[in-house]
Amino acid sequence: MKVLLVGGGGREHALAWRLRQDDPRTEIIAAPGNPGIAALATCLPIAATDVDALVTVARQHRVDWTLVGPEAPLAAGIADRFRAERMPIFGPTRAAAMLETSKAFTKSLMFDAGVPTARAVTCETLYEVERAIAEIGAPLVVKASGLAAGKGVIVCETAKEGLRAATAMLSENVFGDAGNTVLIEEFMEGEELSMFFLTDGEFSYALPPAQDHKRLLDGDRGPNTGGMGAYSPVALAPPQSDLFETVFSRVVRPTLEAMRARRTPFTGLLYAGLMLTDDGPKVVEFNCRFGDPETQVVLPALQAGLPISEWMAKVARGESLRADSNLSWQGAALTTVLAASGYPEKPRTGDRIEIPPTPDDVLVFHAGTKRDAAGSLVTAGGRVLAVTGLGDSVEQARDRSQEFAGAIRFDGKQYRSDIGWRELARRSEVAKGAGAS
Numbered sequence: 001m002k003v004l005l006v007g008g009g010g011r012e013h014a015l016a017w018r019l020r021q022d023d024p025r026t027e028i029i030a031a032p033g034n035p036g037i038a039a040l041a042t043c044l045p046i047a048a049t050d051v052d053a054l055v056t057v058a059r060q061h062r063v064d065w066t067l068v069g070p071e072a073p074l075a076a077g078i079a080d081r082f083r084a085e086r087m088p089i090f091g092p093t094r095a096a097a098m099l100e101t102s103k104a105f106t107k108s109l110m111f112d113a114g115v116p117t118a119r120a121v122t123c124e125t126l127y128e129v130e131r132a133i134a135e136i137g138a139p140l141v142v143k144a145s146g147l148a149a150g151k152g153v154i155v156c157e158t159a160k161e162g163l164r165a166a167t168a169m170l171s172e173n174v175f176g177d178a179g180n181t182v183l184i185e186e187f188m189e190g191e192e193l194s195m196f197f198l199t200d201g202e203f204s205y206a207l208p209p210a211q212d213h214k215r216l217l218d219g220d221r222g223p224n225t226g227g228m229g230a231y232s233p234v235a236l237a238p239p240q241s242d243l244f245e246t247v248f249s250r251v252v253r254p255t256l257e258a259m260r261a262r263r264t265p266f267t268g269l270l271y272a273g274l275m276l277t278d279d280g281p282k283v284v285e286f287n288c289r290f291g292d293p294e295t296q297v298v299l300p301a302l303q304a305g306l307p308i309s310e311w312m313a314k315v316a317r318g319e320s321l322r323a324d325s326n327l328s329w330q331g332a333a334l335t336t337v338l339a340a341s342g343y344p345e346k347p348r349t350g351d352r353i354e355i356p357p358t359p360d361d362v363l364v365f366h367a368g369t370k371r372d373a374a375g376s377l378v379t380a381g382g383r384v385l386a387v388t389g390l391g392d393s394v395e396q397a398r399d400r401s402q403e404f405a406g407a408i409r410f411d412g413k414q415y416r417s418d419i420g421w422r423e424l425a426r427r428s429e430v431a432k433g434a435g436a437s
């Protein structure tokens with residue numbers, strides 16, 4: 001099997017790793033890849049959004065199918081182009097990717113389909129914003145409708161803050177065109193959970209759930225980032241729980257059905273960001289692709305031997321998965337992201353990275369790294385590496401991830417020491433409860 005892997009971050013390194021775990025004979029061509037992916041694939045210096053060049057490469061190398069990591073090429077219509085050329089590709093069309101690229105579209109689709117989500121009003125003028133804020137009340141959430149690199153969501157304690165955030169988006173264009181339409185949304189209380197559905201447009205396989213850590217600093221403080229760490233599985237969603245059935249029946253099936261009814265079926269990976277509220281799970285957002293850094297824990301936690309690559313290839317070819325299923329996992333995985341000095345505002349590049357020999361129960365995924373002219377590994381982006389520890393429990397995975405995160409050296413290295421804290425707090429609560437009874 002020959003696969004073209006589009007992207008060059010930690011998520012794509014984890015995808016390459018799993019492709020090779022599933023079948024060591026798989027040949028991977030990555031565009032552009034990175035120095036970590038280069039150990040598993042042939043990397044070509046082609047940008048992930050250069051759709052014309054990617055079509056040419058896929059044809060020249062006679063790849064069997066193409067796997068798209070990031071959202072930008074999907075938003076640019078890479079899947080439409082490949083399908084038009086009859087080349088199998090894993091990832092939604094531009095119209096189906098709107099589940100991620102337009103929050104206004106998605107909110108209206110969810111309302112129509114009866115999918116549980118926060119109440120929201122879509123606004124294009126400040127006059128509409130003022131009315132919406134009066135209707136929704138504080139606290140509230142202001143969201144830029146379009147893609148804003150994970151930054152377009154502002155939680156506001158007061159109506160005044162809400163108005164200020166919406167003004168920055170609508171009048172001061174802080175997120176460019178992404179903020180030409182904004183949503184004023186009700187604030188939801190609860191714990192967040194990310195769930196992932198590999199889907200053919202009708203049937204889906206649920207991967208192990210995960211929890212991300214978006215803030216830069218311990219204790220969930222500091223600025224928002226692309227994600228400083230994640231772990232999987234999450235005890236809030238045990239394998240046999242009703243939660244899976246609830247999310248399949250109230251979220252995933254109605255959303256996919258609504259997309260089919262619009263003649264824009266969604267195929268690929270549907271990432272559902274959920275809030276577990278007292279009224280049950282509600283959708284915070286959808287993404288149209290694998291999560292980063294969630295993939296760096298979800299794929300290692302997924303039961304070995306499950307041929308996820310074959311299923312992705314099937315979906316890429318337009319074949320049916322035939323039934324919904326809840327995939328099993330084994331043990332746990334926890335990843336700690338090592339970020340560069342200055343991240344997230346202004347990451348510094350060019351710092352020399354030293355990685356000691358990696359133990360068996362640790363996987364180091366490259367995100368923002370490159371080789372300099374002398375061939376040394378140096379930092380080349382905000383999130384530099386994702387250090388995944390594997391174990392029988394989240395605690396064990398955490399210890400392994402943290403220990404090796406500490407052992408990797410580069411100047412200005414930043415990382416959180418408390419990834420997985422919610423899960424560990426939950427476990428100690430359970431242990432205390434058990435002790436008391």
Ligand code: AMP
Nearest residue numbers: 118141153185186187188189273284285
């Ligand atoms: P999003 O980009 O839509 O996932 O939003 C980013 C983050 O903002 C989420 O992960 C939540 O922590 C928070 N958030 C978004 N919408 C809401 C909401 N309606 N209520 C509470 N928190 C929210």
Ligand code: GLY
Nearest residue numbers: 212227291292293
């Ligand atoms: N970690 C959040 C995302 O991939 O969107």
